[in-house]
Structure formats: structure tokens, C-alpha cells
Amino acid sequence: xxxxxxxxxxxxxxxxxxxxxxxxxxxxxxxxxxxxxxxxxxxxxxxxxxxxxxxxxxxxxxxxxxxxxxxxxxxxxxxxxxxxxxxxxxxxxxxxxxxxxxxxxxxxxxxxxxxxxxxxxxxxxxxxxxxxxxxxxxxxxxxxxxxxxxxxxxxxxxxxxxxxxxxxxxxxxxxxxxxxxxxxxxxxxxxxxxxxxxxxxxxxxxxxxxxxxxxxxxxxxxxxxx
Amino acid sequence: xxxxxxxxxxxxxxxxxxxxxxxxxxxxxxxxxxxxxxxxxxxxxxxxxxxxxxxxxxxxxxxxxxxxxxxxxxxxxxxxxxxxxxxxxxxxxxxxxxxxxxxxxxxxxxxxxxxxxxxxxxxxxxxxxxxxxxxxxxxxxxxxxxxxxxxxxxxxxxxxxxxxxxxxxxxxxxxxxxxxxxxxxxxxxxxxxxxxxxxxxxxxxxxxxxxxxxxxxxxxxxxxxxxxxxxxxxxxxxxxxxxxxxxxxxxxxxxxxxxxxxxxxxxxxxxxxxxxxxxxxxxxxxxxxxxxxxxxxxxxxxxxxxxxxxxxxxxxxxxxxxxxxxxxxxxxxxxxxxxxxxxxxxxxx
Numbered sequence: 001x002x003x004x005x006x007x008x009x010x011x012x013x014x015x016x017x018x019x020x021x022x023x024x025x026x027x028x029x030x031x032x033x034x035x036x037x038x039x040x041x042x043x044x045x046x047x048x049x050x051x052x053x054x055x056x057x058x059x060x061x062x063x064x065x066x067x068x069x070x071x072x073x074x075x076x077x078x079x080x081x082x083x084x085x086x087x088x089x090x091x092x093x094x095x096x097x098x099x100x101x102x103x104x105x106x107x108x109x110x111x112x113x114x115x116x117x118x119x120x121x122x123x124x125x126x127x128x129x130x131x132x133x134x135x136x137x138x139x140x141x142x143x144x145x146x147x148x149x150x151x152x153x154x155x156x157x158x159x160x161x162x163x164x165x166x167x168x169x170x171x172x173x174x175x176x177x178x179x180x181x182x183x184x185x186x187x188x189x190x191x192x193x194x195x196x197x198x199x200x201x202x203x204x205x206x207x208x209x210x211x212x213x214x215x216x217x218x219x220x221x222x223x224x225x226x
Numbered sequence: 227x228x229x230x231x232x233x234x235x236x237x238x239x240x241x242x243x244x245x246x247x248x249x250x251x252x253x254x255x256x257x258x259x260x261x262x263x264x265x266x267x268x269x270x271x272x273x274x275x276x277x278x279x280x281x282x283x284x285x286x287x288x289x290x291x292x293x294x295x296x297x298x299x300x301x302x303x304x305x306x307x308x309x310x311x312x313x314x315x316x317x318x319x320x321x322x323x324x325x326x327x328x329x330x331x332x333x334x335x336x337x338x339x340x341x342x343x344x345x346x347x348x349x350x351x352x353x354x355x356x357x358x359x360x361x362x363x364x365x366x367x368x369x370x371x372x373x374x375x376x377x378x379x380x381x382x383x384x385x386x387x388x389x390x391x392x393x394x395x396x397x398x399x400x401x402x403x404x405x406x407x408x409x410x411x412x413x414x415x416x417x418x419x420x421x422x423x424x425x426x427x428x429x430x431x432x433x434x435x436x437x438x439x440x441x442x443x444x445x446x447x448x449x450x451x452x453x454x455x456x457x458x459x460x461x462x463x464x465x466x467x468x469x470x471x472x473x474x475x476x477x478x479x480x481x482x483x484x485x486x487x488x489x490x491x492x493x494x495x496x497x498x499x500x501x502x503x504x505x506x507x508x509x510x511x512x513x514x515x516x517x518x519x520x521x522x523x524x525x526x527x528x529x530x531x532x533x534x535x536x537x538x539x540x541x542x543x544x545x546x547x548x549x550x551x552x553x554x555x556x557x558x559x560x561x562x563x564x565x566x567x568x569x570x571x572x573x574x575x
Contacts, residue, residue, distance in 0.1 A: 018321060021325065021553075032406060032407040051400050054396070054412075058394070058397055061400075064401060125283075158539060160538060
């Protein structure tokens with residue numbers, strides 16, 4: 001074997017595998033991703049409707065269908081899908097969270113929150129559920145109860161969530177929500193502290209920035225009154 | 227007592243005799259706990275653990291400490307064994323840099339390609355089982371030309387059938403492929419199910435005929451190979467089709483896969499470490515010395531612990547590290563464990 005052949009012998013396994021990965025990447029970027037981006041939301045509904053018909057007893061398939069219905073604002077379909085998921089698996093937190101969101105979109109905050117409290121009671125450890133309860137209670141003006149639920153979420157420094165929620169920064173969202181709850185409860189110092197913690201984690205969060213500005217304005221008007 | 231009963235009794239005795247004659251990889255107790263019985267053990271352990279911790283937490287613990295942790299023995303084998311490293315010096319030096327760069331790029335671009343790595347994960351589960359079949363065959367001198375291919379067909383057709391039949395993996399595949407922009411036609415699932423079932427049935431029939439022929443012609447038949455296949459595929463069917471739990475189906479499969487892998491790697495590397503001359507591969511020899519089993523286990527759990535602690539703190543870097551070691555684990559496994567290699571057979575004798 002001459003030097004050139006030896007070199008070829010050595011380089012082939014080195015380049016073969018990463019080369020395949022690179023090729024797969026190029027195909028994904030150039031062919032598959034643009035196709036996925038052009039896909040109409042309705043095609044997702046049709047696809048998951050058929051999947052759910054094939055696997056009616058599997059909760060996550062129903063959850064996925066519910067999510068597709070939510071995207072096209074088919075609230076009735078979404079509610080049915082999430083309810084089917086809960087019937088298939090009463091512990092499926094993604095289904096409970098989805099149902100809560102659908103009920104709230106339909107304006108039934110009290111009903112949604114009551115169902116969520118019941119679910120979280122039977123399935124402790126669902127932090128997304130606790131956060132949804134806290135935000136529901138805030139909307140209902142029950143800030144003392146909301147404080148209890150948001151503190152449950154905040155007690156977990158590094159919460160882990162299911163992949164179905166997507167890129168969810170639960171900790172930062174919970175800090176921002178805690179700010180709103182404590183502001184509504186008339187505890188601006190504590191609210192400011194939570195907002196600032198949220199802002200430290202997500203500096204470009206416009207909503208939190210405006211909440212802090214609002215608190216400052218309130219402080220200013222209180223000083224002027226005094 | 228009829229003649230039929232007597233002949234059935236004789237057949238039963240032969241099967242037990244054959245089982246008793248079979249050569250184990252390590253020892254009867256070790257093999258039955260870590261290789262053949264580990265799928266059943268995984269089911270029992272997982273169901274027992276759910277009494278104390280939630281399914282989601284348990285699934286996360288198995289994924290982190292076992293699935294991620296079991297990449298460590300691969301790296302010990304690839305880099306710390308001086309012979310293995312010398313044999314694959316270029317691959318083991320250059321490929322990791324290329325892979326980490328590519329994985330980082332894909333992760334930053336949020337490419338769905340990385341999610342599809344789980345297909346390779348499934349493939350390497352099946353290849354490991356096939357490896358055990360080959361080892362038991364090799365140990366028992368059952369190595370005719372038709373054997374391995376029949377085993378391979380059996381492994382894959384049964385696995386594809388289980389995957390296509392179960393709700394759990396149908397969901398995982400549909401979801402990941404859909405997210406990646408690939409919409410598999412709806413007829414594909416039922417087609418895979420029916421075709422894989424037909425192939426599995428056909429291969430099972432051929433397999434049974436082959437066993438019968440071997441018995442008739444006095445060729446060795448490895449009963450341990452059949453036993454490990456029954457426990458593995460029985461538990462896969464249970465986990466993916468009957469149990470079908472989003473957190474624990476994969477957890478059960480991963481738990482026994484990792485137990486088998488870590489135990490085999492320990493046994494083989496230990497033999498290899500003792501065969502090395504003094505002064506060569508000192509770290510490899512240290513980690514695989516009998517009295518340092520704790521160091522081997524600690525190394526596995528340390529990587530799992532690192533992932534558990536730092537994953538939530540720095541998700542992207544830890545994801546990149548885990549995915550890179552995962553991809554390299556699958557890739558390296560394709561050439562560092564080769565039953566056909568003389569050294570491998572010799573060390574497992």
C-alpha cells in the first residue's frame with residue numbers, strides 16, 4: 001500500500017460519518033424546513049385527526065390534536081380532544097393545561113381554574129398547572145390564594161417541563177406572574193423584587209419592563225399625594 | 227402414561243440439558259441478572275419505583291443517569307484502551323471535533339434533525355440485542371452462515387412490528403417527523419405493521435425450522451440466545467404496546483439496555499485490562515480493576531449527575547454535550563464491539 005492509499009484508508013472513515021451528518025443537515029435546511037414552513041395549519045389538523053382516529057386511547061395523540069385545533073381557533077374541537085385525552089389518561093397534565101387554556105379562551109376563567117385546582121390536587125408536582133391556577137385566581141381577584149400557588153412554582157429553582165410545552169421558560173414566567181400577583185395584592189416592594197428577578201433572566205421582556213414602570217409611576221403619585 | 231407424554235418429557239429434558247450445557251458470557255447468575263433477566267428486572271424496578279416518585283421524575287432520572295450515563299463506558303473503551311485507540315486513532319481524534327461542531331450548529335439553528343437522532347437510538351437498541359445473540363451463538367459454537375442473517379431479520383422485523391403496533395412510538399414518530407416537516411402518509415403506519423408482522427411470522431417459522439434442523443443434525447443450539455430474545459422482545463412488547471406510557475415505556479427499555487451495556491462493557495473491559503501489559507493503559511486498568519468497580523459506576527453516574535444538575539442551568543450547552551456523546555456512542559459502538567473480531571472472541575472465552 002503506497003502513501004496515497006494509506007492516507008485514503010485513514011481519511012475515509014474520518015470523513016464518511018460527519019459527511020453524512022452534513023448532508024442530512026443540508027437536506028433538512030434546503031428541502032424539509034422550507035416545506036414545513038409553507039405547510040397550512042389545516043394540514044396539521046387533518047394529519048392529527050387521522051392519527052387520533054388510529055390511536056384514540058393514547059392521551060398525547062389527543063393532546064397533539066387539541067393543540068392543532070387551538071392553532072386554528074377551533075375551540076370546540078380542542079376542548080373535545082383535550083377531554084378525550086383526560087379520559088384516556090386522567091394524569092395527563094398536558095391535557096389538563098390544554099383544557100384550561102381552551103376554557104379560559106372561551107371566557108370561563110372560574111370554571112377553568114376550578115377544574116385545574118381539582119386536577120392539581122389529584123396530581124401534585126405539576127408546576128405548569130400551579131402557574132395556571134395562580135394566573136386564573138389573579139384574574140378572579142383571589143390574590144391571597146394566587147400567592148400560595150405561585151409560591152409552589154417559585155419553590156422549584158430549576159423546574160423541568162414536558163417537551164409538549166415547547167421552549168417554555170417557566171421560572172421567568174412565574175417570577176413575572178408573581179410580580180403581577182403581589183402588585184395586585186398591594187405589596188409593591190415584593191412585586192418589584194419579583195419583576196426585577198424576571199428582568200434579570202429576560203432583560204428584553206417588554207411586559208415586565210412596563211409593569212416596573214407602572215409601579216414607579218404609582219410610587220410617584222403616592223409620594224405626590226403624601 | 228402415553229408415548230406422547232414420554233416424548234414430550236424427553237424433549238423437555240433435552241431443552242433443559244441444552245440450557246445447562248450453554249456457555250454463559252460471565253456466569254449463570256451474572257448473565258441471568260444483567261443480560262437475560264434484566265428486561266424483567268427493569269419492569270419490576272420501574273413499577274416498584276413509581277410507588278415512591280412520579281412517573282415524570284422517574285422517566286427523567288432513567289434518561290439522565292442511565293441513558294446519558296451509559297455513554298461513558300463507550301468512551302472508556304474507545305479512548306482509555308490503548309489498543310482500541312491505536313486501531314481507530316484518526317476516527318477517534320478527528321470525528322469528535324467535527325461532530326460537536328455540527329451538533330452545536332444544529333442546536334443553535336434549532337434543527338429538527340437532532341430530534342431524529344432517536345431513530346438511531348432505536349436502531350442501536352436492536353443492534354445490541356443482535357450482538358448478544360451473536361455472542362451466545364459464538365460461545366456455543368453455533369456459527370453457520372445462515373444463522374446471523376436470520377437473527378438479524380428476526381430482530382428488526384419484530385422490533386418494527388412492536389414500534390408500529392404501539393401507541394407510544396406511533397406518537398413519537400408521527401410527532402417528531404411532523405415537527406421536522408416530514409408528513410408520513412397515513413397508509414405507511416398500517417403498511418409497516420402488516421408487512422413487519424408478516425415478515426416476523428415468516429422469519430419465526432424459518433427460525434423454528436432452523437432450530438429443529440440443528441437439533442436433528444446434532445448442531446449446537448444456544449438456548450440462552452433464545453432466552454434473551456424472549457425476555458427482550460417480551461418486555462419491549464409489554465412496554466411499548468401494552469403499557470404504552472409516555473414517561474416509562476422508553477424508561478423500561480432504556481433501563482435494561484443500559485444495564486446490559488454497562489455490565490457487558492465492564493466484563494469485557496476488565497478482561498482486556500488484565501490482558502494489557504503492566505504500564506499500558508494505566509487509567510483503563512485502574513477503572514476496570516475488580517476492587518475499583520465503584521470508580522466505573524461513579525464515572526457513569528457522574529456524567530448523569532452533571533447532566534441532571536447543569537441541564538436546567540445551562541440547557542443549550544448541556545444539550546449539545548449530551549447529543550454529541552450520544553451520536554458518538556452510537557457511531558463508536560458500530561466498530562468498537564465486533565463479535566467477529568478475534569480479540570473480542572478470545573477475551574470473552
